[in-house]
Amino acid sequence: MSDDLEPIGPAEAMELYLDHREPELSAKTLENHRYRLRSFVSFCEEEGIENLNALTGRDLHKYRVWRRNGDGERYSEISKVTLNGNLQTLRKFLEFCASIDGVEQGMRERVLIPELEDEEISKDVMLDEDRAHEILDHLDRFRYASRPHVILSLLWHTGMRLGSLRALDVDDFDFDAKCLDLCHRPESETPLKNKHAAERSIAVGEYHVEMLEAYIENNRHDVVDDYGRRPLITSAQGRLTESPIRRICYKWTLPCEIGECPHDEDPTTCEWRRKDNRPDCPSSRSPHGIRRGSITKHLREGAPRDVVSDRMNVTQDVLERHYDETTSRERMEIRREFVPDV
Known part of the structure; x- marks a missing residue:
């Protein structure tokens, strides 16, 4: 010593x-x-x-x-x-x-x-696009504009982080411009991961505009948080915390929630159906898994990497190493649209 x-x-x-x-x-x-x-x-x-x-x-x-x-x-x-x-x-x-x-x-x-x-x-397996559409179609049909519908839809459509979703206020939703404004507000307990560098406006389509309007009008709890702000994603007590949002994601990505179990388990006795055990189901997905699936979907559809990088607030280096699940052949076909064979 x-x-x-x-x-x-x-x-x-x-x-x-x-x-x-x-x-x-x-x-x-x-x-x-x-x-x-x-x-x-x-x-x-x-x-x-x-x-x-x-x-x-x-x-x-x-x-x-x-x-x-x-x-x-x-x-x-x-x-x-x-x-x-x-x-x-x-x-x-x-x-x-x-x-x-x-x-x-x-x-x-x-x-x-x-x-x-x-x-x-990259251990957090992404949500598959087909499964995402099955879940969202089910929510659209049976739970339209509910809190789970809004959470799953926004996470999938925008690829935003869990903390960003939680930070949104009603006033951050611009109906006329059809966008959501993400703001770093650490002084009122809603910081963004990359701080002011993560501030941006995210465009949403007509469907999501109408869904958000219906949610705010009919299903959002009319509450303010401890700082007088009107949070978008709420409980009866105020701004929803991260843990309930995670639980909603795990619940609705359980395959037996809207379909059959691929793991030969009986949903009536399966331990994974219990609230605390849902993350252990091999097919359930976290908010980060939904984000990874969303990023991959955008890339597979041919969105330029710089556009995906800006929209999802992730560097292109991290995008390629940890989020991009496209295969080399898929990337080749995407490039083919911009550089045709001669």
Whole structure:
């Protein structure tokens, strides 16, 4: 242990790190960092590490194994993607700790990060276009302009993020211009992931204009949030939070919700039908899976990459590496429309 270090406990160091990162991170990302570092603090408590000055590379290896096994086997084994995210955050945390003389310089380099394959990075399977149309057709017929109809329709049609959908106000819907205006409003708890760079207007068609009008008129709860704003997606209590939106997506993408189960399960007894287990169904999809499917649909229909990049607020590099599910042959056929064979 270096004589230049100043004693500091894991929990105290975590709070200092989070305070340090708060100005530059979104509230959601900051909460993710807190969640990941809590595991490390719990590990230190179990191992009797009360002062980070004494932290060693062997401790970090033991934590890596402990976390991979689900916090000492208290929970199920976590995926390589989840472990990767935890260790990346731990590296940043240790870099900060070194800057305040809490750990030895270079301690972050002793955190070994597992390499991920492309399919592991893009693990959130996209919603297939045919399934999306089946779900939306069903909602159009039986639940027109309901909250689930609006949520699924907007996520699929615009490809926007969950946080962007939640941030929308009634006043962000421009009926005359047929568009939705996305605004970064961190001061009233509706930040956009990429902050002001994510602000944009998204065009919607006549069908979605009429659906939104019907929803606002008949099914939206007439409420304001804590900041006096009129949220678009609501519950009786105010602006709908992210968790209920996720639950709606998982529920309506269950194949047995509007059709037959492809997994030979009986819907009357299937554990995946239970609210907390819906994400475990191999065929259910998260809001991000819907976004990936929407982006891929736009690309397959020949939309230029720069247009998709602007509309979905994603860089073209990330678009190609993590979202574009088109095959090389499909991309060739799209190019053929712009560069005919000679």
